[in-house]
Amino acid sequence: MKAGPPFRLGLILLLAPIVLWLSLLVILPHIDMLLISLRVRVAPRVYETSLANYVEFFTEPLYWNTFARTAIMSVTATAMTLLIAFPVSYYIAKMLRGRTKNLLFLLCLVPFWVSELVRTFGWMILLRETGIVSNLLQWAGLTAGPVEMLYNDAAIMIGLVYTSLLFMVVPLVTTLDSLDDSLIEAGYDLGGNGFAVMRTIVVPHAMPGIASGCIVVFMLTLGNYLTPILLGGKDSLWFTDQIYTQFITRFNWELGSAFGFLLLVLSSIIVWIGLRLSGQTLSESVK
Amino acid sequence: MIPSIPQPRAFRVTYAAYVALFFVYLMAPLAVAAAFAFNDSMFPSLPWNGFTLDWFVGDAEPRLGVFHDGALTESIGISAFVAFWVTVLAVGVGLSNAFLFERQTFPFRNLLYMLMLAPLVVPGVILGISILVFSNSIINGIDNAVGVEIDALRPGLALVVLGQFAFITTITTLVISARLRKFDLSLEEAALNLGATRMVAVWTVTIPYLKPALIGAGIVAFLMSFENFNTTLMLVGSDAPLTITMYDRLREGSTPALNAVSLMLMVVSGALALLSVFVQRNRGGR
Known part of the structure; x- marks a missing residue:
């Protein structure tokens, strides 16, 4: 681009929307949230700067237990998503050809276009006491009476993995697709068995896809609200629900902001570690 | 494990069965959510009592269909209103951002990109x-x-629009930038050589080229806004968009009218998804 006065004006015109957007809707709100989390109310409309909200988080077992539980469940869900999605991605990328391959890949994207609310509703119909799975089990004679399968950790896990699959399958299929078949053949020719080829050729090649899939899935799971609440019920103990409770039910914005900030920090740290371990940058992973 | 390497038959069959099972898992919740819209029963659960269209067209309690359920139709209107403004804003700012990042050099460009x-x-x-x-x-x-x-600025539709716009704009920016990057600058220069002003050149050459990306970004923005729940939940006031209304009903336990809405959502988002694939593919090759 040629530089000159008219283009400088153009630059300012192009910068204005993005600066307004990012400063007013992203940066300043987060700074404000941090500031509010660092104050306590000492009298109506009188506030003091203090770390009390963070102290409360660490001294109240319910809060940090929920926090740790959310983190552990998210890690588990990410690992399970990877384990379930990898063979399927490999099948689509390496075992299939042509139309079938494209069709199955598109089929994996379908749930993404459907609202998360609808997907979760579908799982509720399947898993509830009067639901399909319970009726199937009774029909098969495996259980004597109706079984309630909602409102437990397994139900939460099924829903979380389901919601996350797309974000794992797409990067995995993309990276596996770029692996040349002749490399796999060479592995077998050199005497490797299926497992050795998998471990030394396929998985290392797919590592960038595995890393970006895991990062995205972990982030989305950690910040998920609908699935744990609807499938886990009242005892789901998900950290975003704590944030919601503090903000909307208890109207304790100071503590809620502290919670929000802690979740943001956890999410950012994990993303950062993931990017570091895989040697990628954020802009590469989002594409 | 590729087709050219022979594998035991048992292994191939097991593997194929696993993949089939995966797709059953993928489709099962969508299928049941849709199917129970037609169940002639007060609850979206078994037993199957026969086929009915009451949950779409029923006009009296207790069998109030979607089309006559005031709260549901109103919230669909609210969602469409919010999604419309989010789409307009996000595509507009996304287009501006695409030109900024693809065509301009300025200090802190990378920092701004990371923030974006x-x-x-x-x-x-x-x-x-x-x-x-x-x-x-x-x-x-x-x-x-x-x-x-x-x-x-109190919780309400204006805040919902701003909140959704805040993250959807990142996606529209990425979609539009990707296409602008492939644009051949000499086409614009040709227009300038033929006497067009800068604005005219961009408007008659570059924008038409970007059209598939603009439509694609618009469809994605509309759908993401229409289906958004998390951000909306925190910013919503007394006018509830569809996802909030559905969520409240889900928690209370609801009639299959909710399945009817779900089915409609699936059909509309499926149609829009196909449209966006079609638009991008049809013109993408040029």
Whole structure:
């Protein structure tokens, strides 16, 4: 681009929307949230700067237990998503050809276009006491009476993995697709068995896809609200629900902001570690 | 494990069965959510009592169909209204951002690019509360300074639009930038050589080239807005968009009218998804 006065004006015109957007809707709100989390109310409309909200988080077992539980469940869900999605991605990328391959890949994207609310509703119909799975089990004679399968950790896990699959399958299929078949053949020719080829050729090649899939899935799971609440019920103990409770039910914005900030920090740290371990940058992973 | 390497038959069959099972898992919740819209029963669960269209067209309690359920139709209208404004804003700003990042050089360009990606890594709930907190601070600040309360910044549709716009714009920016990057600058220069002004050249050459990306980004923005829940939940006022209304009904336990809405959502988003694939493929090759 040629530089000159008219283009400088153009630059300012192009910068204005993005600066307004990012400063007013992203940066300043987060700074404000941090500031509010660092104050306590000492009298109506009188506030003091203090770390009390963070102290409360660490001294109240319910809060940090929920926090740790959310983190552990998210890690588990990410690992399970990877384990379930990898063979399927490999099948689509390496075992299939042509139309079938494209069709199955598109089929994996379908749930993404459907609202998360609808997907979760579908799982509720399947898993509830009067639901399909319970009726199937009774029909098969495996259980004597109706079984309630909602409102437990397994139900939460099924829903979380389901919601996350797309974000794992797409990067995995993309990276596996770029692996040349002749490399796999060479592995077998050199005497490797299926497992050795998998471990030394396929998985290392797919590592960038595995890393970006895991990062995205972990982030989305950690910040998920609908699935744990609807499938886990009242005892789901998900950290975003704590944030919601503090903000909307208890109207304790100071503590809620502290919670929000802690979740943001956890999410950012994990993303950062993931990017570091895989040697990628954020802009590469989002594409 | 590729087709050219022979594998035991048992292994191949097991593997294929696993993949088939995966697709059953993938489709099962969608299929049942859709199917129970037609069940002639008060609850979206078994037993199957026969086929009915009551949950779409029924016009009296207790069998109130979607089309006659005032609260549901109103919330669909609200969602469409919100999604319309989010789409207009996000595509507009996304287009501006694409030109900024693809055509301009300026200090801190990379920093700004990283910041532009940031809304993608912020959980929706947190984006929602941070905007809620900040808008409240602005209201209080202005109230203290000049004694005017700006009610538009209280939780409500304006905030919902802003909250969704805050992260959807990142996606529209990425979609439009990707296409602008492939644009051959000599086409624009040719227009300039033929006497067009800069604005005319961009308007008659570059924008038509970007059209598939603009339509694609618009469809994605509309759908993401229509289906958004997390950010909306934190910013919503008394006018509830569809996802909020559905969520409240889900918790109370609902009639299959909710399945009917779900089916309609699936059909509309499926159609829009196909449309966006079609638009991008049809013109993408040029």
